[in-house]
Amino acid sequence: MIKYAYPMKVFYKDVDQMGIVYYSRYLEFFEAARTEMLSSIGLDYNKVEENGAMLPVIEAHTEYKKGATFGQEICVITTITELPKVKMTFHYKVTSTDSGEILMTGHTIHAFTNLNGKPIKTPKYIRDLLANHFNI
Amino acid sequence: MIKYAYPMKVFYKDVDQMGIVYYSRYLEFFEAARTEMLSSIGLDYNKVEENGAMLPVIEAHTEYKKGATFGQEICVITTITELPKVKMTFHYKVTSTDSGEILMTGHTIHAFTNLNGKPIKTPKYIRDLLANHFNI
Amino acid sequence: MIKYAYPMKVFYKDVDQMGIVYYSRYLEFFEAARTEMLSSIGLDYNKVEENGAMLPVIEAHTEYKKGATFGQEICVITTITELPKVKMTFHYKVTSTDSGEILMTGHTIHAFTNLNGKPIKTPKYIRDLLANHFNI
Amino acid sequence: MIKYAYPMKVFYKDVDQMGIVYYSRYLEFFEAARTEMLSSIGLDYNKVEENGAMLPVIEAHTEYKKGATFGQEICVITTITELPKVKMTFHYKVTSTDSGEILMTGHTIHAFTNLNGKPIKTPKYIRDLLANHFNI
Numbered sequence: 113m114i115k116y117a118y119p120m121k122v123f124y125k126d127v128d129q130m131g132i133v134y135y136s137r138y139l140e141f142f143e144a145a146r147t148e149m150l151s152s153i154g155l156d157y158n159k160v161e162e163n164g165a166m167l168p169v170i171e172a173h174t175e176y177k178k179g180a181t182f183g184q185e186i187c188v189i190t191t192i193t194e195l196p197k198v199k200m201t202f203h204y205k206v207t208s209t210d211s212g213e214i215l216m217t218g219h220t221i222h223a224f225t226n227l228n229g230k231p232i233k234t235p236k237y238i239r240d241l242l243a244n245h246f247n248i
Numbered sequence: 249m250i251k252y253a254y255p256m257k258v259f260y261k262d263v264d265q266m267g268i269v270y271y272s273r274y275l276e277f278f279e280a281a282r283t284e285m286l287s288s289i290g291l292d293y294n295k296v297e298e299n300g301a302m303l304p305v306i307e308a309h310t311e312y313k314k315g316a317t318f319g320q321e322i323c324v325i326t327t328i329t330e331l332p333k334v335k336m337t338f339h340y341k342v343t344s345t346d347s348g349e350i351l352m353t354g355h356t357i358h359a360f361t362n363l364n365g366k367p368i369k370t371p372k373y374i375r376d377l378l379a380n381h382f383n384i
Numbered sequence: 385m386i387k388y389a390y391p392m393k394v395f396y397k398d399v400d401q402m403g404i405v406y407y408s409r410y411l412e413f414f415e416a417a418r419t420e421m422l423s424s425i426g427l428d429y430n431k432v433e434e435n436g437a438m439l440p441v442i443e444a445h446t447e448y449k450k451g452a453t454f455g456q457e458i459c460v461i462t463t464i465t466e467l468p469k470v471k472m473t474f475h476y477k478v479t480s481t482d483s484g485e486i487l488m489t490g491h492t493i494h495a496f497t498n499l500n501g502k503p504i505k506t507p508k509y510i511r512d513l514l515a516n517h518f519n520i
Numbered sequence: 521m522i523k524y525a526y527p528m529k530v531f532y533k534d535v536d537q538m539g540i541v542y543y544s545r546y547l548e549f550f551e552a553a554r555t556e557m558l559s560s561i562g563l564d565y566n567k568v569e570e571n572g573a574m575l576p577v578i579e580a581h582t583e584y585k586k587g588a589t590f591g592q593e594i595c596v597i598t599t600i601t602e603l604p605k606v607k608m609t610f611h612y613k614v615t616s617t618d619s620g621e622i623l624m625t626g627h628t629i630h631a632f633t634n635l636n637g638k639p640i641k642t643p644k645y646i647r648d649l650l651a652n653h654f655n656i
Contacts, residue, residue, distance in 0.1 A: 121556075123551055124406070124551055125548040125551055127400060129403045130302060132304075136272040136275035136397065137272070139272035139275065140531070143533055147532070156591065166266060168312070169312055170311065171312070172310045173307075173309045175306065176304070176306050176307070182566060229315075260419070260542070261415055261416070261536075261544065264532055264535060264536065265535045265539045267537045276395070276397040279397055283396070293454070293455065318429070319428065407547055407577045407580060411543055411544035412544055415544075440538065443582065444543060444581070445581050446580045447579050448577055
């Protein structure tokens with residue numbers, strides 16, 4: 113398993129007139145978190161694209177327990193629990209930094225494609241890199 | 249069943265560097281579509297809040313088949329297939345207006361709450377209004 | 385002068401916890417309005433890019449008078465008052481559809497570039513097309 | 521003068537199909553930067569609202585020199601050069617963290633209002649707090 117904590121803060125731009133983070137914003141938070149997770153293990157997403165692969169989202173799922181509010185410090189905890197073959201799944205848990213309370217959870221499933229959008233297998237260097245971190 | 253078609257167009261603001269609509273944007277499209285659907289049956293969401301209820305999202309799910317592109321005319325087809333008791337589910341299908349091809353699908357599940365966020369039953373006038381449209 | 389009215393509606397996604405449209409959203413509304421304006425005179429922005437030109441924003445300006453609110457019907461009135469040479473300016477006025485009241489105003493200035501981002505003169509077919517509509 | 525540097529990173533969510541940050545996103549970056557600046561001098565914006573004041577934007581201005589790209593580390597440098605009376609102006613400079621190159625600049629002008637949106641003078645505790653930091 114690979115696990116990564118991405119701390120962040122809620123700003124006005126994120127919050128709707130109920131005073132809580134608008135529901136689509138979490139998908140942006142997920143993206144920032146998974147990008148930084150991959151970067152933390154040496155996998156810069158820019159390099160992935162330069163090497164001729166893309167990793168578009170094919171499925172996303174979110175469950176909202178408690179609304180994050182303006183100014184709140186939150187943490188997006190991202191995990192990969194399985195080595196990808198053709199698909200790659202990220203799990204997310206957004207917690208309140210102060211209390212540790214879980215605010216929402218979700219996952220995204222991605223497929224590797226070439227730059228024309230045709231599905232391809234997980235590139236070997238990516239699989240190797242992930243495998244190394246699974247062994248830690 | 250209640251069914252509503254919300255036609256719209258993809259703009260630059262929606263599209264990422266893969267040249268397709270960024271994955272979180274569809275949740276915004278869903279919101280516009282379900283708001284207009286409810287409005288079309290006489291249920292103005294402003295009135296819902298004025299009457300002391302809110303309808304926050306508790307779950308969202310999206311599956312991406314083909315990316316919508318800049319300038320593309322698309323249609324968000326929203327359906328309610330069940331009368332809500334405590335939860336209300338909307339199903340969405342985003343299609344290409346030209347070809348009818350399905351680009352992505354999804355659903356959102358909502359819970360009625362009072363203005364303090366406490367869960368409540370579906371307000372009677374809303375249930376009645378929806379029931380009338382189910383009978384058509 | 386070319387003038388174009390783009391009617392639209394404010395949704396939850398646009399509104400912040402003050403209950404008014406978040407300030408950056410108007411730049412998205414401007415983009416939709418100017419894209420539709422150009423399209424209305426036969427200038428599809430996709431074609432502009434296919435013909436090797438881009439029209440990035442080099443300056444944007446907004447002045448906020450009154451906040452648009454959730455559910456409000458608004459109109460983005462876009463005008464071009466001068467034929468572009470190297471730069472192209474769009475002026476915007478966002479009004480309440482009901483009252484006609486001006487909610488905010490703004491402008492954007494764009495520069496024609498080639499696909500590598502190098503500044504170019506306004507392509508002749510674009511200048512001709514705009515000129516035709518100035519003569520009406 | 522008060523000066524504050526807010527480092528951040530560009531993600532996919534920010535970038536359009538030209539491969540550069542979409543023009544409205546910088547207004548979100550500005551908001552994060554000025555919120556953190558105020559927070560850094562002990563002025564939590566939540567407290568401002570709890571004390572009965574709001575600080576809506578009445579004018580925003582942006583000038584784009586070079587597009588920030590996905591994965592780029594950037595810095596939003598915010599300055600206040602004048603103590604506010606009824607209006608408060610923030611100046612912004614977005615730079616590339618690596619090269620120091622200026623990517624874009626802008627400013628926002630805000631007015632203090634009460635919670636009903638009526639203009640008020642800068643609350644004394646805010647003016648005092650800012651004044652203290654001007655003297656440093």
